[in-house]
Amino acid sequence: MSVFFNGQKWTTPGVMSRIDDEAMYNNNLNIGNVAAFIGRSEGGQPKTALRFGSPSEARNALLSGDLLTAIEQAFDPSAETNAPSQIVAIRVNPAVQASAEVKDSSGFTTVIKLFSTDYGRRANSIRYKIETGTESGKKITTQLGDTYYTADNISRYVFSIQYSGTEASATMTVTDTSVILSAPAGVEADMIDLHSYETIQKLVDKINTVPGFFAEVVDNNGEKETLNGLDMASAIDVRSDKCIATAHVQAIVEWFNGLGEEFVTAERVTGIYPANVSWTYLEGGSDGNVSMSDWQDCFDVLQTQDVQWVTPLSPEPAIHAMCDTHASYMSTVGRKERRSIVGGKAGATDKEAIAAAKALASDRVSYVHLGMYDYNSTGKLTLFPPYILAAKIAGMFSGVTPGYSLTGRTLKIKGIERNLKNPTDTDQLIEGGVLCVENTDNGYKIVQSITTWRANNKYTRVEVSTGAAVDYVARTVRERAEKIIGGAPGSPIKLSTALQEADTALRQLTTEGIIVGDETNPSFKNLIASLEGDVLRLEFEASPGIPVNYVLITIHCVPYSGSVSA
Numbered sequence: 001m002s003v004f005f006n007g008q009k010w011t012t013p014g015v016m017s018r019i020d021d022e023a024m025y026n027n028n029l030n031i032g033n034v035a036a037f038i039g040r041s042e043g044g045q046p047k048t049a050l051r052f053g054s055p056s057e058a059r060n061a062l063l064s065g066d067l068l069t070a071i072e073q074a075f076d077p078s079a080e081t082n083a084p085s086q087i088v089a090i091r092v093n094p095a096v097q098a099s100a101e102v103k104d105s106s107g108f109t110t111v112i113k114l115f116s117t118d119y120g121r122r123a124n125s126i127r128y129k130i131e132t133g134t135e136s137g138k139k140i141t142t143q144l145g146d147t148y149y150t151a152d153n154i155s156r157y158v159f160s161i162q163y164s165g166t167e168a169s170a171t172m173t174v175t176d177t178s179v180i181l182s183a184p185a186g187v188e189a190d191m192i193d194l195h196s197y198e199t200i201q202k203l204v205d206k207i208n209t210v211p212g213f214f215a216e217v218v219d220n221n222g223e224k225e226t227l228n229g230l231d232m233a234s235a236i237d238v239r240s241d242k243c244i245a246t247a248h249v250q251a252i253v254e255w256f257n258g259l260g261e262e263f264v265t266a267e268r269v270t271g272i273y274p275a276n277v278s279w280t281y282l283e284g285g286s287d288g289n290v291s292m293s294d295w296q297d298c299f300d301v302l303q304t305q306d307v308q309w310v311t312p313l314s315p316e317p318a319i320h321a322m323c324d325t326h327a328s329y330m331s332t333v334g335r336k337e338r339r340s341i342v343g344g345k346a347g348a349t350d351k352e353a354i355a356a357a358k359a360l361a362s363d364r365v366s367y368v369h370l371g372m373y374d375y376n377s378t379g380k381l382t383l384f385p386p387y388i389l390a391a392k393i394a395g396m397f398s399g400v401t402p403g404y405s406l407t408g409r410t411l412k413i414k415g416i417e418r419n420l421k422n423p424t425d426t427d428q429l430i431e432g433g434v435l436c437v438e439n440t441d442n443g444y445k446i447v448q449s450i451t452t453w454r455a456n457n458k459y460t461r462v463e464v465s466t467g468a469a470v471d472y473v474a475r476t477v478r479e480r481a482e483k484i485i486g487g488a489p490g491s492p493i494k495l496s497t498a499l500q501e502a503d504t505a506l507r508q509l510t511t512e513g514i515i516v517g518d519e520t521n522p523s524f525k526n527l528i529a530s531l532e533g534d535v536l537r538l539e540f541e542a543s544p545g546i547p548v549n550y551v552l553i554t555i556h557c558v559p560y561s562g563s564v565s566a
Contacts, residue, residue, distance in 0.1 A: 032306050033472075035074060035398040036088035037391055038298045039313030040290065041065035043118050044091040047297050049305050053086050063122065064377070066313040067091060070388055073374070074395025080409045082399035088307050090298045091119075098123035098285030102130065105275040112253060112274060113267040116282055123285035126263045130277040137248050138274070140255065142263045149261040156251035158200050158221045158230065162242040165212020170239040176228045176271050179203065181210055185235065189213070194227040202226075218244065225250075232271040248273060295319050299326040308338050308402075308471070309394040313387050315345035320360060320367075327364040335478070337471035339364050339451075339464065341394045341435070343387030346371040346417060350425060354432030363453035363461035366435040368393065372444075373415035381414060389413070389437065393446065403469030403514050405547030410443035422447070435464075448549060459546050469514050469544035473506075476514075480505040481538060490531045498529040502538050515542045 036049075043063035044050055052058040055072045062068040067089050075083050097119050102112040116123035131139040137155025141148055163170030163183055170183040179192040190210045197203045201222035207215040224247060231246045249271050256266035264282070288294075295312065299322060302310065312323045320342045331337040342365060344356055353369030360367060368390040376382040392413070396406055419439045420426055426447050429436040433452040437444055453461040460467050480501040488494060509515050510523040517523030527540040 032308065033398050033400075033402060034086060034088060034307045035084055035309040035311070035391075035394040036090070036302055036305060036307040037067060037070045037074070037311050037313055037394075038090045038092055038295065038302070039065065039067035039070060040093050041067035041089075041091050042120060042122055042287070044089070045119055046091045046093055046095045046288075047294070047301055048090065049301055050089045050091075051086050052089060058087070058089065062089065062091070066388070069376075069384065070311065070313055070391035073384075073388055073392040074398075076412055077392045077395040077399065078409055078411055081396045081404075081406075084395050084398040087395070087398075088302075088305055090301055092290055092294050092298050093120065094288035094290065094294050095119035095121075096284065096286050096288065098126060098282035100128070100280060100282045102274045102277065104272045107275070109272055110269050111249060111272050112256075113269060114256070114264050114282060115267070116285060117263060117265055119285070120287045121285050124281060124283055127279050127281045128264060128277070129279050130274060132276060138252060138276075140252065142261055144263050149263065151255050151260060154248070154251050154255050156221065156224070156247040157218045157244050158224060158247050159204050159207075159215050159217050159245050160242050161207060161213065161215040161238050161245060163212050163239045164214065167212065168239070169237070170212065171235040172233065172238050172243065172245075173235050174230050174233040174245065174271070176230075176232065179207070179226075179230075181207070181213055182235070183212055183239075194230075198225060198227055200224050200226060213238075221247075228268060228271070230271055231273060292318065292322075295322060299323070302326065303330060303334060303336075306336060308468070309398050310338055310340045311387065311391045311394045312340075312342060313391065315343065315385060315387060317356060317359060320356075320365065324360055324362045324365045328362070331364060331471070337475055339366070339397075339468060339471070341366045341368060341390040341397075343368040343385060343390035346383060346385045348386070350420075350429055350432075350434075353434045354429065357433035357452040358454070360452040361433070361454060363451050363467060366390075366393075366449070366451050366464055367433065368435050368437070369429075370420075370437055371417035372411070372413045372437075373417075374413050383417060386417075393435070393449075397464070397468070401513060402472035403465050403545045405463065405465035406446045406449040407465075407547055407549060408445055408447075410445050411437065413444050415439075416444055420447075449547075460544070463547055466544050466546055472514050473509055473542055473544065476509060477502055477505045477538070484536060490534065490536065494536065495529045495531055498536055498538055499527060502527055502529070502540065506540065506542065509542075513545065516545045517543050 041062040042065050044061045055075045058068055058071040071087050074087055098116040100114045101110045104111050116126050126144045129141045133139045133153040135153050137153050139152040141150040167183040169185040171185045173180040177194050181189045183189045192206055197206050200217055203226050204215040204217050207213050229247055229250045231248055236243055253266040253268045256264050312319050323340045327338050327340045348369050357367040368386045371383050371385050372389040373383055416437055422438055430448055433454050435450055436447045438447050449464045450462055451464055460470050484498050506524045515523040524540050524542040530537045
């Protein structure tokens with residue numbers, strides 16, 4: 001007799017146990033609600049998703065430009081919403097690094113290539129200097145503006161070697177890939193391939209197997225790499241006295257690439273010792289000229305990121321259309337639902353804005369048409385273009401629970417480009433699919449948070465908040481259902497598990513207010529799981545929140561009736 005338990009067949013009698021921790025999942029919702037901006041900046045690696053948790057982090061990396069302005073505005077969007085927890089930024093400029101080549105004493109051979117850590121024209125202001133170290137090696141200084149980094153005595157001694165055999169002479173030659181031992185001089189005793197002896201300790205152990213040669217690790221450098229890591233040497237005498245092999249060049253490269261220096265990274269070319277260099281500037285850094293393909297490259301990068309709100313910092317309709325295509329693709333094939341808020345150029349008329357919204361006609365894109373006033377980095381009141389206001393609104397959406405409507409919510413701005421008449425102007429703009437902002441006695445408010453969709457009046461397509469709630473439901477249930485794939489075969493138990501996972505997700509969505517209901521009209525119902533072959537289907541009805549846009553008050557007036565007596 002035997003028993004199958006916990007994935008194993010047991011034959012010998014005994015007491016077996018297993019831990020069932022299926023109930024220990026954290027059922028709290030953990031789907032993100034993150035805004036992403038694509039735009040120009042003076043700093044930052046281009047076409048790379050950079051995540052910032054505060055405006056100061058963004059300032060240190062991006063320095064200036066639309067991208068930084070949008071992030072600063074988005075982190076302080078409204079007194080009525082939270083700030084985003086983080087923002088993803090992608091620099092669209094095809095900027096390149098500044099660079100320099102460090103030569104040997106001949107002035108012809110490049111020993112080390114230097115590259116600015118930042119990208120763009122500003123990196124051409126970085127300079128460096130290489131001097132003889134006070135006690136050993138080199139002293140190196142880098143500087144940008146008033147900030148500099150310096151290190152003295154950059155050196156590395158890795159192993160000692162001496163020949164004590166019967167030959168009258170012995171030498172060692174070191175290249176980037178080998179160590180050649182000769183005894184007598186000119187007669188090869190061994191050629192050690194550093195591909196096979198990749199650390200100093202292994203190299204030393206190998207040297208000690210060659211008759212007459214003895215080596216020892218120096219300064220605890222046994223784990224340092226040998227391949228392309230040693231200083232080059234040609235037929236140095238190891239017979240007359242003990243010789244010390246060095247890795248000074250590698251030590252210099254590692255200082256540039258370490259935590260003690262932030263302006264420059266280094267790439268080792270060869271193990272020849274570098275010559276001293278007086279103050280020399282890096283060169284070749286450029287901000288580049290932005291093309292449509294650069295924008296597309298950034299949207300492609302964004303495909304790998306878990307973001308829910310996207311704003312391209314450009315007034316160009318072609319880029320808005322590109323963003324719409326991105327959002328539509330990611331919300332279907334990409335399985336990472338997202339929405340976009342775009343802005344046009346300053347000075348646009350309402351008629352032009354309505355035409356732009358009509359051209360988009362997307363249930364995943366909102367269009368902002370007015371610029372906003374706020375103080376710039378120098379404290380001057382400035383008119384920022386509508387796409388900056390769009391980024392601010394995206395920041396508001398990423399700071400609230402999905403399904404929360406921004407209709408009637410105030411913005412932290414000092415003014416708008418021009419005042420709209422409510423309802424004369426706002427009616428036309430809303431009917432035309434424009435997300436407009438008005439000046440009221442209580443602040444600058446979003447009139448209605450809508451998309452550019454006008455084909456029908458479905459709340460899920462017109463109301464940004466309702467559509468975002470449905471996106472959130474889809475992502476949450478899908479994430480819970482991922483664990484159903486594979487594992488145990490399809491069976492009634494599998495169907496029950498699928499129902500349980502979906503039910504757990506939907507109940508949590510109800511608790512968070514993403515879907516709404518009561519005992520009579522529950523937030524979700526008719527949850528069904530079906531299995532056919534290798535396809536398991538989940539279906540249910542759910543009620544995403546719909547914003548209250550209109551409050552209708554009826555006052556019933558009745559005449560007073562009464563009598564008075566003396």
